[in-house]
Amino acid sequence: MKYLVILGDGMADEPLDELEGKTPLEYAHTPSMDRIAREGSMGMVQTIPDGYEPGSDIANLSVLGYDPQLYYTGRGPLEAMSMGISLGENDIAYRCNLVCIRDGIMEDFSAGHISSGEGARLLASLQGKVKGAEFHPGISYRNLLVVSNGKGSVTVPPHDIVGQPVLPYLPQDGDAPLLLSCMEQSRIEFPDHPVNRERNAAGKVPATEVWPWSGGKKPALPDFSKKFGRSGGMISAVDLLNGIARCAGMEVIRVPGATGYLDTDYQAKARYALLALEHLDFVYVHVEAPDEAGHLGSITEKVRAIEKVDEMIGTIMKEFAGTIAVLPDHPTPVRLKTHTRDPVPFAVLGKGTDDATSFSEKEGRKGRFGLIRATELLPLVFR
Numbered sequence: 479m480k481y482l483v484i485l486g487d488g489m490a491d492e493p494l495d496e497l498e499g500k501t502p503l504e505y506a507h508t509p510s511m512d513r514i515a516r517e518g519s520m521g522m523v524q525t526i527p528d529g530y531e532p533g534s535d536i537a538n539l540s541v542l543g544y545d546p547q548l549y550y551t552g553r554g555p556l557e558a559m560s561m562g563i564s565l566g567e568n569d570i571a572y573r574c575n576l577v578c579i580r581d582g583i584m585e586d587f588s589a590g591h592i593s594s595g596e597g598a599r600l601l602a603s604l605q606g607k608v609k610g611a612e613f614h615p616g617i618s619y620r621n622l623l624v625v626s627n628g629k630g631s632v633t634v635p636p637h638d639i640v641g642q643p644v645l646p647y648l649p650q651d652g653d654a655p656l657l658l659s660c661m662e663q664s665r666i667e668f669p670d671h672p673v674n675r676e677r678n679a680a681g682k683v684p685a686t687e688v689w690p691w692s693g694g695k696k697p698a699l700p701d702f703s704k705k706f707g708r709s710g711g712m713i714s715a716v717d718l719l720n721g722i723a724r725c726a727g728m729e730v731i732r733v734p735g736a737t738g739y740l741d742t743d744y745q746a747k748a749r750y751a752l753l754a755l756e757h758l759d760f761v762y763v764h765v766e767a768p769d770e771a772g773h774l775g776s777i778t779e780k781v782r783a784i785e786k787v788d789e790m791i792g793t794i795m796k797e798f799a800g801t802i803a804v805l806p807d808h809p810t811p812v813r814l815k816t817h818t819r820d821p822v823p824f825a826v827l828g829k830g831t832d833d834a835t836s837f838s839e840k841e842g843r844k845g846r847f848g849l850i851r852a853t854e855l856l857p858l859v860f861r
């Protein structure tokens with residue numbers, strides 16, 4: 479028996495006036511997803527457990543069967559994965575915000591949503607200045623600090639202490655001496671840095687220092703094949719997903735033309751999935767495009783991305799006769815342009831039928847599987 483999970487990132491949405499009160503999933507022409515729903519069964523899945531941010535990291539980790547309560551080691555290490563940075567056994571990765579602290583008060587946790595280019599230039603001024611600390615520029619204020627032979631440290635997210643004195647929230651244990659040196663070094667390098675001179679002159683919020691938080695080691699995920707008794711592969715253009723898969727001992731299948739964006743080669747993904755299923759029991763195909771359309775707030779692009787995902791599934795279903803499940807990881811409503819934590823619909827073909835007639839949020843809520851937790855999905859698919 480062979481198994482396939484198709485995950486359309488951020489596909490779930492809300493009813494929209496522009497689509498005659500339908501959601502993008504309801505409005506889009508999706509004969510293949512509808513067939514999975516009609517000939518299979520549906521349900522709803524809570525992909526984001528209480529207490530976690532609704533992100534692709536937590537959601538996909540959960541859908542792959544790894545309970546974040548057991549395996550989530552911090553935002554830093556998952557972001558390292560998503561940036562394609564491989565962590566050694568003794569490395570600790572911290573999220574490293576660029577922040578604005580003035581008169582000892584946390585003014586801005588994002589340094590005025592500083593640009594990625596400016597952030598990279600500031601971080602470059604710290605590189606090599608603190609032994610054992612390596613800085614990796616990311617997107618905007620969201621950078622990364624990797625500490626070799628780190629111990630970890632209790633830290634506070636800077637967005638939780640905006641407007642408050644920072645002194646009581648400085649790290650005190652574990653890596654604290656090193657983290658404090660990094661912060662101090664940034665207070666030396668940053669004030670007169672050209673980036674900040676330009677920002678001050680333009681009336682923008684300066685980045686006065688770095689604020690490392692949520693550090694952790696690479697998650698120790700049990701081997702996928704041992705956990706489920708089946709060999710698994712990952713098809714995704716996104717570093718985060720490939721990073722999780724590598725940690726789980728899954729085969730990472732690179733697809734030429736997969737971009738992680740709206741222009742990705744959906745048909746190539748279908749072909750590579752079919753090819754991989756010749757030697758693997760299970761393949762997880764992740765498509766980022768619907769999420770990107772959601773972040774853009776574009777209804778047209780979201781509908782188009784969903785239809786392309788459906789065509790991809792159509793190609794696969796022409797040749798694939800195993801169990802197939804389709805779902806989003808979380809909603810990315812175009813109206814909000816960001817993720818929400820609401821449960822999402824899923825459909826499974828090959829595990830009995832119910833009354834579902836098409837793949838949608840509404841039909842999922844009526845499905846016979848009811849509301850399940852994300853970690854229950856793969857056991858259900860493999861049952």
Ligand SMILES: [Zn+2]
Binds near residue numbers: 487807808
């Ligand atoms: Zn996502």
